[in-house]
Amino acid sequence: MKEMEKTLFNTTKTILEGAAFAFAEPFEGGNEGGDAPRRLCASVGFEGPFSGVLTIVAHEELVRLIAANMLGTEESDPEVQKKSRDALGEVLNMICGNLLTEIAGAKPEFAINAPIELDYGEYQRMFSDHYKDLAYRTKLSVEGYETETALLISGG
């Protein structure tokens, strides 16, 4: 695993465990991601000494679990369904803020945008459209669900 991908993996793992009590380990293959329609994707852009986008893709059942854990309630709680996507965006936001500090240190200032939801097609297009940018990806098995975070660095 390259150094940047290791940092991406470790930061994602730390945030998922610390914020959502969802335990992560390296993904070792299999078909745990589920069909594309059951995957939820989010992205967050940032600007600063370098700019880019961070994305996450996770199975919707995992996202529901994350939301339930963050809210301290059961997955069957209607609030969980309502706030699942918000929870995924917030987890991504936390990964982004902490990742930028890991990469660039505490001195530089970054502006981090609000997270946005993507459909899986948009997510895949993002990588083909930005093939010339630096891209790093890491796959994790989070509570048994395949999860991917990816960092695109586009300038700066």
Add this chain to the structure above:
Amino acid sequence: MAFNILVVDDSEVIRSIISRTINMSGVPVGEIYAAGNGEQALKVLGGNWIDLVLADINMPVMDGVAMIDKMHEDEVMSHIPIVVISTEGSASKMEKLRSKGMKAFVRKPFTPEAIRDVISNILGEWENDNEGNGEDAF
């Protein structure tokens, strides 16, 4: 004395977590107000008595830095203690916010204990200060 607290974050999940933590903190709480961005927060601040603001930085419409700037310019709002709860890690940005009234910073992800301790410390100091026992909390 019960304190009114304003929670400013664009994430409903984070607002729920912080509100729940405040309710469990043991701090005497009157009302917990919520706002999804700085602009909404300023409206709440303009119409209600607020003792403490807990605010994120990165929010749409008006971010936390712009909100703190506006509060800093206002004679009444500039005295309200602000705790920033954010993923932001920039030391220089935090230093600027400190000069404009930020009393504490909690980095996301946070533990409920971290929020509870910060609230208790700030509101405890505020209470002592108003009883004439404080040093120079505000």
